[in-house]
Amino acid sequence: xxxxxxxxxxxxxxxxxxxxxxxxxxxxxxxxxxxxxxxxxxxxxxxxxxxxxxxxxxxxxxxxxxxxxxxxxxxxxxxxxxxxxxxxxxxxxxxxxxxxxxxxxxxxxxxxxxxxxxxxxxxxxxxxxxxxxxxxxxxxxxxxxxxxxxxxxxxxxxxxxxxxxxxxxxxxxxxxxxxxxxxxxxxxxxxxxxxxxxxxxxxxxxxxxxxxxxxxxxxxxxxxxxxxxxxxxxxxxxxxxxxxxxxxxxxxxxxxxxxxxxxxxxxxxxxxxxxxxxxxxxxxxxxxxxxxxxxxxxxxxxxxxxxxxxxxxxxxxxxxxxxxxxxxxxxxxxxxxxxxxxxxxxxxxxxxxxxxxxxxxxxxxxxxxxxxxxxxxxxxxxxxx
Amino acid sequence: xxxxxxxxxxxxxxxxxxxxxxxxxxxxxxxxxxxxxxxxxxxxxxxxxxxxxxxxxxxxxxxxxxxxxxxxxxxxxxxxxxxxxxxxxxxxxxxxxxxxxxxxxxxxxxxxxxxxxxxxx
Numbered sequence: 001x002x003x004x005x006x007x008x009x010x011x012x013x014x015x016x017x018x019x020x021x022x023x024x025x026x027x028x029x030x031x032x033x034x035x036x037x038x039x040x041x042x043x044x045x046x047x048x049x050x051x052x053x054x055x056x057x058x059x060x061x062x063x064x065x066x067x068x069x070x071x072x073x074x075x076x077x078x079x080x081x082x083x084x085x086x087x088x089x090x091x092x093x094x095x096x097x098x099x100x101x102x103x104x105x106x107x108x109x110x111x112x113x114x115x116x117x118x119x120x121x122x123x124x125x126x127x128x129x130x131x132x133x134x135x136x137x138x139x140x141x142x143x144x145x146x147x148x149x150x151x152x153x154x155x156x157x158x159x160x161x162x163x164x165x166x167x168x169x170x171x172x173x174x175x176x177x178x179x180x181x182x183x184x185x186x187x188x189x190x191x192x193x194x195x196x197x198x199x200x201x202x203x204x205x206x207x208x209x210x211x212x213x214x215x216x217x218x219x220x221x222x223x224x225x226x227x228x229x230x231x232x233x234x235x236x237x238x239x240x241x242x243x244x245x246x247x248x249x250x251x252x253x254x255x256x257x258x259x260x261x262x263x264x265x266x267x268x269x270x271x272x273x274x275x276x277x278x279x280x281x282x283x284x285x286x287x288x289x290x291x292x293x294x295x296x297x298x299x300x301x302x303x304x305x306x307x308x309x310x311x312x313x314x315x316x317x318x319x320x321x322x323x324x325x326x327x328x329x330x331x332x333x334x335x336x337x338x339x340x341x342x343x344x345x346x347x348x349x350x351x352x353x354x355x356x357x358x359x360x361x362x363x364x365x366x367x368x369x370x371x372x373x374x375x376x377x378x379x380x381x382x383x384x385x
Numbered sequence: 386x387x388x389x390x391x392x393x394x395x396x397x398x399x400x401x402x403x404x405x406x407x408x409x410x411x412x413x414x415x416x417x418x419x420x421x422x423x424x425x426x427x428x429x430x431x432x433x434x435x436x437x438x439x440x441x442x443x444x445x446x447x448x449x450x451x452x453x454x455x456x457x458x459x460x461x462x463x464x465x466x467x468x469x470x471x472x473x474x475x476x477x478x479x480x481x482x483x484x485x486x487x488x489x490x491x492x493x494x495x496x497x498x499x500x501x502x503x504x505x506x
Contacts, residue, residue, distance in 0.1 A: 102398075109398045113405050120409065309494065312402045316491035319396040320469065362440055363469045382500045383487045385480040 080343040087336035091329045098325035105318030112308055112315070119305035126298045153269055160265065167255045170248050177245045184237030191231025198223035324366060331357060388433035388505055389413040393423040393449060394467070395441040399490070403436055403467070406494035407501065420444025424452060432462050434505045436497070439468035439475065450482045463504040467492065 201220035208216065335353070342349065354370075361367050390412045392403045404414045415432070417423035419441040435453070439446040446466060453459045463485040468475075471489045479487055485504050488497060 106398055106401075109401050113401055116405065312405070312494055313491050315398055315402060319398045320490065322396075323469065364471050381489070382496055383476065384500075384503075385485055385487070 078343055080340045083336050083339040087332045091332050091336075094325050094329040094332070098322050098329070101318060101325075102322040105315055105322075109312075109315045109318075112311055116305060116308045116312075119301055119308060123298060123301045123305060126294055126301065148273075152273070153265065156265055156269070163255065167252060170252050170255070174245060174248045174252070177241045177248065181238055181241040181245070184234045184241055186234070187237060188231050188234030191227045191229075191234055194227035194230055195224055196227075198227050320363065320365070324363070327360070327366075331360075387411055387413045389415060389431060390501060390505070391415045391417060391423060391426070391432050391435045392437075393417045393420060393435065393441070393446065394438040395419050396438070399438070399467075402494060403497065406498050407436075410498045410502070412501065412505075420446060420449030420452070423449055427456070427459060429458055432459065434501055435459075435462055435464045436467050436501070437464055439466055439470045439479070447478055447482050450479070450484060454483045461506075463506060465497075465500055465504065467497065 198220050201223060202217065205216035205220050338353075339345070358367065358370050361370065388411075390407050392400050392407075392414060394400050394403070395418050400416050400418075404416065407414050412433075415426060415430070417426050420437075421443040423435075423437070424444065437446040437449060444452075446468065450464055450466075453462065453464065464483065465486045465488060466479045466484045467488045467490065469490045470476075476487050486500050488500065
């Protein structure tokens with residue numbers, strides 16, 4: 001939209017003929033309003049304000065020049081009449097522009113605030129599912145597998161503990177069988193001694209048998225038979241214990257040959273589990289791919305949110321523009337009233353006006369523009385007291 | 386329970402930007418459109434910090450700040466002035482009135498949040 005800044009034809013003609021600066025003044029105001037309408041971040045608005053800053057002193061000069069000429073003659077009007085009619089129109093245009101810009105910026109700001117909040121929620125929600133912004137999903141999944149692996153390993157570790165206990169029992173049995181073998185040997189020795197005693201008893205019985213009954217001989221015979229049986233039992237014990245020892249030792253040897261520590265078992269199972277997980281996660285369309293995509297989504301969401309947040313500083317220029325335009329519009333109204341009451345302005349009036357304008361500024365940009373400096377390099381810093 | 390910050394600014398867009406930044410940082414926010422409105426909204430409620438503009442209609446920020454320092458409940462509440470004013474004389478006025486920090490608009494929301502985190506009771 002191009003602002004309409006058409007002065008009344010008759011008045012414009014008259015003013016143009018009497019005020020040499022009328023047309024440049026109009027051009028300055030058009031630049032101001034156009035800049036305000038085309039505002040995109042405040043820079044153009046500053047250009048518009050610069051135009052206004054140039055226009056005001058020029059208007060004062062025009063008014064002063066008009067003071068040397070007849071104010072009303074043959075249908076021609078004085079500068080104060082022109083100003084009182086034209087400046088309010090500019091003021092209204094400025095106000096409409098300012099209000100439109102403020103409303104638009106307000107709506108944009110609300111939308112961006114909503115977008116920022118939505119992005120924030122998205123980043124937070126995906127953070128619950130995704131692998132994190134800097135994570136390797138496969139690596140993380142494998143890292144997270146340690147807990148479940150420990151659960152899987154628990155029964156095996158219990159079995160290994162039982163195996164170790166059984167091996168220990170076998171070792172104890174081996175010790176016990178050795179003792180049994182010794183007892184068998186002792187029984188065999190006892191048998192030998194008993195047989196020897198029985199043999200002596202038989203000899204003694206034979207020697208005395210000529211004068212005695214045959215009872216002693218029979219006892220000696222029984223003792224010999226008992227000795228034989230003791231010796232046989234001792235031999236069988238030794239033989240049985242020997243076989244038992246061989247079996248126990250063979251079992252121990254096999255158990256020791258198959259021995260795997262729990263840590264070795266854990267490593268083997270962990271390796272197998274990781275290989276299985278890799279196969280599950282590693283495919284292009286697999287879970288890892290989805291997790292990678294989720295991570296990318298998180299990163300993108302966060303970048304987008306940061307970009308949206310960065311726009312908030314630019315939105316602040318909308319408010320600054322509104323503030324500047326409001327001040328300019330107010331000053332124009334005041335100026336029109338002043339000119340109406342002081343048609344014969346002098347250079348000192350201009351100096352006073354400009355001084356008052358400068359004193360009323362609140363922003364560094366306004367002060368800079370007042371003196372024709374376009375660029376203001378100023379950062380946002382905190383000054384603590 | 387989150388800490389509460391009062392924002393006093395006649396510009397709705399500035400209040401929105403400040404509110405958004407502070408809420409993201411976990412603060413509760415109370416808004417007022419100028420110093421007079423802010424005085425009316427004090428109501429003895431717990432405020433951990435106040436962010437205040439300088440140039441406002443009805444009651445400007447420095448007048449509000451001076452009023453605040455006369456109250457029992459809020460005389461120690463830290464106040465950050467957030468304003469387009471950058472003149473040293475104005476800053477001196479703010480310091481004399483009891484402001485704890487001065488931030489010139491336009492500002493980075495993160496800069497404001499850092500200052501609030503530092504000063505918030």
